Amino acid sequence: MIETIFPNVDLIKAWEKTIETLYMTGLSLLWIFLIGIILGLLLFLTAKGNMWENQWVNWIIAAIVNIFRSIPFVLLIVLLLPVTKIIVGSIIGKEAAIPALIIGSAPFYARMVEIGLREINKGVIEAARAMGAKTSTIIFKVLIPESLPALVSGITVTAIALVGYTAIAGVIGAGGLGDYAYLDGFSRKDNDVTIFATIVILLIVFIIQFIGDYITTKLDKR
Amino acid sequence: MxxxxxxxxxxxxxxxxxxxxxxxxxxxxxxxxxxxxxxxxxxxxxxxxxxxxxxxxxxxxxxxxxxxxxxxxxxxxxxxxxxxxxxxxxxxxxxxxxxxxxxxxxxxxxxxxxxxxxxxxxxxxxxxxxxxxxxxxxxxxxxxxxxxxxxxxxxxxxxxxxxxxxxxxxxxxxxxxxxxxxxxxxxxxxxxxxxxxxxxxxxxxxxxxxxxxxxxxxxxxxxxxxxxxxxxxxxxxxxxxxxVIETEETKETIANLLGKFPQGKIVKLTFIGEAAEQPIITRLIKESNATINILQGNISQTHDGAYGTLFIHLDGTEQEITTAIQFLRNHQVGVEVVAND
The missing domain is CATH 3.40.50.300 (P-loop containing nucleotide triphosphate hydrolases)
Incomplete structure (x- = not known):
């Protein structure tokens, strides 16, 4: 069946490329989650009226976040080539895309984390302070649990954007389904390969969305 | 402390x-x-x-x-x-x-x-x-x-x-x-x-x-x-x-009554503690010649005891009304004449 509709698709290769895409998305997502939460917390805590209120720190983090959020991803990969070379040791292959994926998406996620944290009822934070909670207790027992649905739906949106970014990265040599669609599909004019890669990417996106939505609803007891 | x-x-x-x-x-x-x-x-x-x-x-x-x-x-x-x-x-x-x-x-x-x-x-x-x-x-x-x-x-x-x-x-x-x-x-x-x-x-x-x-x-x-x-x-x-003691409703009633009874006096009595529990009005009616009309009353319970208010209308001669008010004052009742204004 697949052979008749997609005569040029090599299923073994397509599978490998899918794994590469999942690997790039998964690994960078882990880092984005960590960095995004840290940056988001810093943005929130240093904002006016919050526990670590500090205009300068807030301004600097906000500036960094905004700059990296604004650079088009294709250009970011190119600009980061020297850094990638040092960290990864190569500028092609599935690992090569990861620094750019992290730096390109973590600021985006950090903003979503900040928005999620800002939606927490201020009274709850105040109640925790009135109970004698330390800032670290407030972070781990109030801020993160109370914003968890927003953090999860944010990481879902980020993951979906990230799948798109891996495809762009693939075109300039990073591997994955984007690389497959571009080199084996577009370059050889085998349109069925391009379409097949697109369908797989769509499936990945739908699955991510489904899992994200499921977890978000499960977590939300409001 | x-x-x-x-x-x-x-x-x-x-x-x-x-x-x-x-x-x-x-x-x-x-x-x-x-x-x-x-x-x-x-x-x-x-x-x-x-x-x-x-x-x-x-x-x-x-x-x-x-x-x-x-x-x-x-x-x-x-x-x-x-x-x-x-x-x-x-x-x-x-x-x-x-x-x-x-x-x-x-x-x-x-x-x-x-x-x-x-x-x-x-x-x-x-x-x-x-x-x-x-x-x-x-x-x-x-x-x-x-x-x-x-x-x-x-x-x-x-x-x-x-x-x-x-x-x-x-x-x-x-x-x-x-x-x-x-x-x-x-x-x-x-x-x-x-x-x-x-x-x-x-x-x-x-x-x-x-x-x-x-x-x-x-x-x-x-x-x-x-x-x-x-x-x-x-x-x-x-x-x-x-x-607590004078709701909007009470104020309206009083205003109404002041219009209704131009003669005589409307008096607000306040009872505290023991006075709130004495049958003062009965004794007033017995001892006074003034006509007494009970308009509205209220008792609030506080931690230290009861606190009551009562609005009554007194009618009669100037002398009778003054005597009645004096009687109430003598029995530890707060008296305030509600004026027509």
């Missing part, structure tokens, strides 16, 4: 300085239920938030649990806060935690071991009457139940003081009374000091021992609840007392 001395709080804003609390001095006895009443913007909320250092005073000292809250910081302040419970108008429960987990939160903060936590939470659930709702989430509870969780949470670490920040203002009248009863019960059982702020005189009348009236950052009047009801000095205090 809680002692607040020369406390001042000035907020800096773009449009200049705002004095929220202006030189407040207070002494609150251990085990007392102390109320602070004022309209919004009077500074009462800022004042209560200084009791546990959520707000730091610009100057002055607040001796709450043997420490000056205004001076201590860091770990010492956090430790002191564990001895001062607080409940809020909007409950401020964590939606992500069940009733049981919400009540356990302050115990986690105080690093109480897990086994003891469970036992304490069970005690508290029983104390506030939430058996059967342990594993519900706040979103599944009514307002009154949420405030019960708030109270249990505030009491978890056996505080010496409980601060109530408009704790019943978001509740309907019936639930308000149930929560107030619970507070009285806790005050008696645990002997802890309760400081509450409110804009409802009903709350003060129902449970407080003493009350302070706040206006524009100052305490303008302070005393036992019965004294304040009996003899309000400031016009703002009179308005608050009026909330």
């Amino acid at each position: 809680i002692s607040v001395q020369n406390v001042k709080k000035i907020f800096q804003s773009k449009s200049g300085k705002i004095t929220a609390v202006d030189n407040v001095n207070l002494e609150i006895n251990d085990g007392e239920i102390f109320g602070v009443i004022g309209y919004s913007g009077a500074g009462k909320s800022t004042l209560i938030r200084m009791f546990n250092g959520l707000e730091l005073p610009t100057s002055g000292s607040l001796n709450i649990v043997g420490k000056d809250i205004a001076k201590i910081r860091g770990a010492e302040l956090r430790k002191a806060r564990q001895e001062i419970g607080m409940i809020f108008q909007h409950f401020n429960l964590l939606w992500s935690r069940t009733v049981r987990e919400n009540i356990a939160f302050p115990l986690e903060i105080a690093k109480v071991p897990r086994s003891k936590r469970k036992q304490r939470v069970d005690e508290l659930i029983k104390l506030v009457g939430l058996e059967g709702r342990e594993d519900s989430y706040p979103s599944q509870l009514s307002g009154g139940q949420k405030q019960r969780v708030g109270i249990a949470r505030a009491l978890a670490n056996n505080p010496k003081v409980l601060l109530c920040d408009e704790a019943t203002s978001a509740l309907d009248p019936e639930t308000t009374d149930a929560i107030l009863d619970l507070l009285v019960d806790i005050n008696k059982k645990l002997g802890l000091t309760i400081i509450l702020i409110t804009h409802e005189m009903h709350v003060i009348q129902k449970i407080c021992h003493r009350v302070a009236v706040m206006e524009e950052g100052n305490i303008v009047e302070i005393g036992s609840v019965l004294d304040i009801f009996q003899n309000p000095q400031e016009s703002i205090t009179k308005r608050f007392v009026g909330q």
Whole structure:
């Protein structure tokens, strides 16, 4: 069946490329989650009226976040080539895309984390302070649990954007389904390969969305 | 004993300085239920938030649990806060935690071991009457139940003081009374000091021992609840007392009656304590020649005793009316002639 509709698709290769895409998305997502939460917390805590209120720190983090959020991803990969070379040791292959994926998406996620944290009822934070909670207790027992649905739906949106970014990265040599669609599909004019890669990417996106939505609803007891 | 001395709080804003609390001095006895009443913007909320250092005073000292809250910081302040419970108008429960987990939160903060936590939470659930709702989430509870969780949470670490920040203002009248009863019960059982702020005189009348009236950052009047009801000095205090004893309806009725009975006098009688329980009107009717018409009455129960008001219409000769009023005055009844105006 697949052979008749997609005569040029090599299923073994397509599978490998899918794994590469999942690997790039998964690994960078882990880092984005960590960095995004840290940056988001810093943005929130240093904002006016919050526990670590500090205009300068807030301004600097906000500036960094905004700059990296604004650079088009294709250009970011190119600009980061020297850094990638040092960290990864190569500028092609599935690992090569990861620094750019992290730096390109973590600021985006950090903003979503900040928005999620800002939606927490201020009274709850105040109640925790009135109970004698330390800032670290407030972070781990109030801020993160109370914003968890927003953090999860944010990481879902980020993951979906990230799948798109891996495809762009693939075109300039990073591997994955984007690389497959571009080199084996577009370059050889085998349109069925391009379409097949697109369908797989769509499936990945739908699955991510489904899992994200499921977890978000499960977590939300409001 | 809680002692607040020369406390001042000035907020800096773009449009200049705002004095929220202006030189407040207070002494609150251990085990007392102390109320602070004022309209919004009077500074009462800022004042209560200084009791546990959520707000730091610009100057002055607040001796709450043997420490000056205004001076201590860091770990010492956090430790002191564990001895001062607080409940809020909007409950401020964590939606992500069940009733049981919400009540356990302050115990986690105080690093109480897990086994003891469970036992304490069970005690508290029983104390506030939430058996059967342990594993519900706040979103599944009514307002009154949420405030019960708030109270249990505030009491978890056996505080010496409980601060109530408009704790019943978001509740309907019936639930308000149930929560107030619970507070009285806790005050008696645990002997802890309760400081509450409110804009409802009903709350003060129902449970407080003493009350302070706040206006524009100052305490303008302070005393036992019965004294304040009996003899309000400031016009703002009179308005608050009026909330309980002279409803809008009463005022309308009086206005109506003044029109209806141009002759004679409408008199407002106030009875305090024992006088409220004597058959004074019967004796007045027997001893006086004036015609007596009872218009409207009301009895409020305060912590120190009953406080009643009664509006009557006296008709007769000038002499008869004066004698009747004199008779009432002689029997420890407050008499105020309501004038036609």
